[in-house]
Amino acid sequence: MSTDSAPAAQEPGIPATPAAPPGLPALFLAFARMSLAGFGGVLVFARHAIVDQHRWMTADEFNETFALCHFLPGPNIVNLSMVFGSRLRGIAGGGAAFTGLLLPPTLIMIVFAIVYARFGEVEVLRRILAGISCAAVGLLIAVVFRMMTPLFKRMDVVALILMLGVFAAIGVLRLPLQAVLLVAIPISIGVTFLMRRKVAA
Amino acid sequence: MNNQNPIWALITTFGLMSLFAVGGAAAAVPEMHRIAVDVHHWMTDKQFADAYAIAQLSPGPNVLIVTLIGYAVAGIPGALAATLAMCLPTALLAYYVSRLLNRPSRSRWPGLIQAALVPLSIGLMAASALILAQSTDRTIAALLLTATVAVIASVSRINPLWLLLAGGLLGFAGIV
Numbered sequence: 001m002s003t004d005s006a007p008a009a010q011e012p013g014i015p016a017t018p019a020a021p022p023g024l025p026a027l028f029l030a031f032a033r034m035s036l037a038g039f040g041g042v043l044v045f046a047r048h049a050i051v052d053q054h055r056w057m058t059a060d061e062f063n064e065t066f067a068l069c070h071f072l073p074g075p076n077i078v079n080l081s082m083v084f085g086s087r088l089r090g091i092a093g094g095g096a097a098f099t100g101l102l103l104p105p106t107l108i109m110i111v112f113a114i115v116y117a118r119f120g121e122v123e124v125l126r127r128i129l130a131g132i133s134c135a136a137v138g139l140l141i142a143v144v145f146r147m148m149t150p151l152f153k154r155m156d157v158v159a160l161i162l163m164l165g166v167f168a169a170i171g172v173l174r175l176p177l178q179a180v181l182l183v184a185i186p187i188s189i190g191v192t193f194l195m196r197r198k199v200a201a
Numbered sequence: 202m203n204n205q206n207p208i209w210a211l212i213t214t215f216g217l218m219s220l221f222a223v224g225g226a227a228a229a230v231p232e233m234h235r236i237a238v239d240v241h242h243w244m245t246d247k248q249f250a251d252a253y254a255i256a257q258l259s260p261g262p263n264v265l266i267v268t269l270i271g272y273a274v275a276g277i278p279g280a281l282a283a284t285l286a287m288c289l290p291t292a293l294l295a296y297y298v299s300r301l302l303n304r305p306s307r308s309r310w311p312g313l314i315q316a317a318l319v320p321l322s323i324g325l326m327a328a329s330a331l332i333l334a335q336s337t338d339r340t341i342a343a344l345l346l347t348a349t350v351a352v353i354a355s356v357s358r359i360n361p362l363w364l365l366l367a368g369g370l371l372g373f374a375g376i377v
Contacts, residue, residue, distance in 0.1 A: 036260045064315040067322035074219045074291025075264035082292035083299040105261020113272035131372020133337040138350025140330045159320035166324025171331040192317040
């Protein structure tokens with residue numbers, strides 16, 4: 001069904017992204033498109049466009065870049081546009097992706113702000129919003145599954161346990177984010193270090 | 202003097218907030234509410250709730266709720282100032298950090314740190330999916346819709362926009 005599950009594409013050392021780096025207008029347009037499609041969050045569309053559609057990065061590269069942007073302060077997806085764009089095309093590429101991501105939806109928001117100031121709230125929008133929200137959560141779950149597949153393919157048991165631990169601590173137990181990360185980050189770095197040393201030895 | 206200028210207040214408020222918004226835009230929403238409604242009285246409580254719904258309903262990053270707050274404070278210049286203040290400082294920080302980590306060096310630490318963050322990041326996202334699902338999926342129909350979309354999007358490469366449109370239609374029809 002999905003052509004990205006071909007095992008050959010996951011061979012280490014063989015890049016699964018044959019695509020050449022895109023030009024600045026292409027970067028701007030790609031990020032504008034994923035941003036305008038991104039009702040209820042842009043991440044779903046960013047992963048779809050970057051990994052599946054354009055094949056600018058492999059699933060693993062996407063995970064590592066997104067993880068970095070996730071742990072830096074600020075809106076993840078905005079950080080992601082700057083980092084992705086600059087990795088492909090330098091600081092100008094970062095600027096093109098950043099502008100593409102933000103400019104069109106900002107203009108739309110301003111129009112909405114003007115409309116809202118005039119007409120207030122329409123009831124039917126609430127119902128549509130409820131349906132979109134449910135679908136958006138489903139998409140988020142699907143992205144989580146897809147981001148997990150590299151870990152499963154490598155049978156990376158330690159990473160899967162760490163992932164489950166963070167999920168349980170934040171999602172189920174509702175422990176404070178800072179406290180969880182204060183414990184989880186050193187553990188993850190330590191374990192990753194030990195695992196790699198074992199592999200290298 | 203500068204304290205009197207609403208644009209300047211927007212820039213300092215959101216510029217500072219963005220640098221402390223660890224965990225993304227969703228994590229900053231309570232702080233935005235505190236500042237916009239309680240501290241500066243830029244908006245009423247209802248206006249803030251509406252702004253949040255509009256930001257969810259609109260395309261683009263959900264952080265663009267700051268565009269609406271900025272507009273309420275100072276019109277179009279306020280909207281642009283708030284958006285840039287919230288987005289640009291951390292994007293530049295991310296640029297420099299990622300360049301630092303990717304600088305060619307013999308050290309294995311940058312790659313190691315990035316790899317170590319991946320499972321934590323996925324775990325965090327799974328947690329927010331659960332928390333969001335608990336607030337949106339209050340009926341059986343809504344839960345079914347979420348589950349169906351999750352399965353379809355996992356096994357196919359369908360454009361996610363179609364699934365959102367389907368969700369919006371079901372909502373419009375009053376089914377979920």
